[in-house]
Amino acid sequence: MPEGLPPIVADWFAAKGWSPRRHQLEMLEAARAGRHTLLVAPTGAGKTLAGFIASLADLVERPAEGLHTLYVSPLKALAVDVQRNLLTPIEEMGLAIRVETRTGDTPSDRKARQRVRPPQILLTTPESLSLLLSHEDSGLLFGGLRTLVIDEVHAFAAGKRGDLLSLAMARLQRLAPRMRRVALSATISDPEAYQGWLAPHADIEAVDVVIGDPGAEADISIMLPEDERIPWSGHSGRWATQSVMREIERHKTSLVFCNTRSLAELIFQDLWTVNEQHLPIGIHHGSLSREARRKVESAMAAGRLRGLVCTASLDLGVDWGDVDLVIQMGAPKGSSRLLQRIGRANHRLDEASQAILVPGNRFEYLEARAALDAIEQGELDPEIFRPGALDVLAQHIMAAACAAPFREEEMLDEVRSAAPYAALSEELFGQVLNYIENGGYALKAYDRFKRLTRSPEGLWRVSHPRFIQQHRMNAGIIVDAPLLDVRFRNGRKLGTVEEYFASTLSRGDTFFFAGLVLEVEKIDGTDLFVRATSKSARIPTYVGARMAMTTNLADRVRQFLHDRTQWPRFPDDVREWLEVQDYRSVLPRPDQLLVETFPHEHRHYMVAYSFEGWNAHQSLGMLITRRMESAGLKPLGFVANDYALACYGLEPVADPAALFSPDILENEFVEWVQGSNLLKRAFREVAVIGGLVERHHPGKRKSGKQVTFSTDLIYDVLRRYEPDHLLLKAAWQDARQRMTDVGRLARLLDRAQGVMLHVALDRVSPMAVPVLVIIGRERTATGTVDDQLLIEAESLAEVAMRRD
Secondary structure (H helix, E strand, O other), X not given: OOOOOOHHHHHHHHHHOOOOOHHHHHHHHHHHOOOEEEEEOOOOOOHHHHHHHHHHHHHHHOOOOOOOEEEEOOOHXXXXXXXXXXXXXXXXXXXXXXXXXXXXXXXXXXXXXXXXXXXXXXXXXXXXXXXXXXXXXXHHHHXXXXXXXXXXXXXXXXXXXXHHHHHHHHHHHHHOOOXXXXXXXXXXXOHHHXXXXXXXXXXXXXXXXXXXXXXXXXXXXXXOOOOOOOOOOOOOOHHHHHHHHHHHHHOOXXXXXXXXXXXXXXXXXXXXXXXXXXXXXXXXXXXXXHHHHHHHHHHHHOOOOOEEEEOHHHXXXXXXXXXXXXXXXXXXXXXXXXXXXXXXXXOOOOOOOEEEEEOXXXXXXXXXXXXXXXXHOOOOOOOOOOOOOXXXXXXXXXXXXXXXXXXXXXXXXXXXXXXXXOOOOHHHHHHHHHHHHHOOHHHOOOHHHOOEEEOOOOEEEEOOHHHHHHHHHHXXXXXXXXXXXXXXXXXXXXXXXXXXXXXXXXXXXXXXXXXXXXXXXXXXXXXXXXXXXXXXXXEOXXXXXXXXXXXXXXXXXXXXXXXXXXXXHOOHHHHHHHHHHHHHOOOOOOOOEEEEEEEEOOEEEEEEEOOOOHHHHHHHHHHHHHHHHHOOOOEEEEEEOOOOEEEEEOOXXXXXXXXXXXXXXXXXXXXHHHHOOHHHHHHXXXXXXXXXXXXXXXXXXXXXXXXXHHHHHHHHHHHHHOOOOHHHHHHHHHHHHHHOOHHHHHHHHXXXXXXXXXXXXXXXXXXXXXXXXXXXXXXXXOOOHHHHHHHHHHXXXXXXXXOO
């Protein structure tokens, strides 16, 4: 019998013909010692069972009623899937252990019953846990809690949902001092950072790390066109539709990952068109209705689908054992994300997962090769932790007040025991309390913002019971991003754009849309008013925020350009592309920033190969073109991809270094953010999360338009009368950190002038072709894109690749 396992559990393993894995027994041992534990083990290693094995053993040896183990996952679907997989062994062992889920989808009568008679094991999400903690009886519910299990911790620890969960952990630890914290992940590059996040008071020494045995090495290949000529442009891999369909035909079940929802829809339609065998294929992404997603998940679990096109909605995969192939359409963007997706195939440690990468263009081929090398060498992408968000803290404090009055100094101690808030100052904590007390100086005259009251004895309590109901109806971290209607002044609607894109626009900006050049007149609520113009469009349109290539992969691609010993590994056309670039211009060292300038078709271009990702390049393009305008260079526009930024205008750029000085972040950046709707959009999110504005009201839900109107009104008041308001600070923090990749931008600008290599050319270079083709895509109306782009890319490439 394996040491430490109760006989009934050991017999179950034996009946299955299995032996407990080393890391599963080590997790049990750590639990017996009462230690907090972080498990890092590959997909298919029995990670979920390892997380629960100590709870099952404890409930076998000491049967008890009441909540024993709380499991938190980032996805509702994952909680439901784990319940299904956990119930099977429990039923097969004949254990009297109840397992239930509690998410936003759980019926209200079951939620009420769970608080009165909770199961021994409850599976939930960070948001649902926070709501449970807002009830008066939370002390009774959680008082006997022994174990908290956090699954897929890498997926949300470093973001706002991680802040919320960290604060919830701190509260649970106070309610249940004996509670152990357990976190599980397959893809963590820096276990020490997660030890700190998981531990009470960020005490790394309090958390043991258990590392699972590595599984069989994944079988990963890069798909190439039959003529072995990788396209010059595009980022979708749509050229491979026929080949992808043949792979689906050859395998039992294939997952086809796409980086955006819109691409998933395109790929699904493409595959459906060439599905001559009429195989059952489906689609799964976050914009689909819950019913549609559930239907697809059930079909996959039952083995009824041969192929499923999906997005990051399935990165944290539901355990579908029949998946035997993962296909990544377009570049992987990060080694950790790719490994996570590859892990969706097989779910068995001793069998190699099979994956195929489909690069969209030549730079994406290099990125795919870089990702394969990184995985082979065990290099994962680092996670960047930052101080906890203030709007999340405000929401958590309100939840705690809904449960019971509190003393300020005790709450501050509790909050500081959560790692993201360990360095929170007494002054800033006081500002958060003051904000919840009355909304801040500019809003204190309004009763609807007076949510907390301090008693003469020093106890903070909720001012009125209606605020408790208001909090529970509106709590949550995920704020829906509405679409904006693009309209002419007469009200005629042209279509919709995502609010992220609209938030970056200012009056007078021009952009391509539906084959037209449009000039922004104003943004009013959820309407973007425009007029047709004959000006050149300066700003490109993109649907959806892009996943930027990670710094690790960017560094590897830079190295490929410089290290010619790597080139024999590349297809002939990629190798030739680099050779001609080397002959006609230059290939930069990894530490250099190559900037090329050249004329093309009566315009002057400046292309910077900075590899800092689309988000950073998009922001930089807006700032650089503003600076070009001030310098009299008559900019016409810019385009960006993950690898390069191209700005173009009517005058040549003789001194690129002057455009890239770091003070652009202090001057143009601040002007741009304040002049655009970017800060206003960030404020709307923090105002909703921080409880200033309601999304829901008893008996009705506010429309996106109503929420926008409310927050815009408050935003304007605060900007005028209280510019240092807590939520404006939080909005600035969001705008800088999350929406513009400003960290990568700052690093680029800090080093740009010292490492810039400027090459003036007489015509377009080979490396400039992939980014310049995007200009054609922006100019072309939907429906005619592919053929025209193909012609444009080939003619541009012909000019670039001539050796004369």
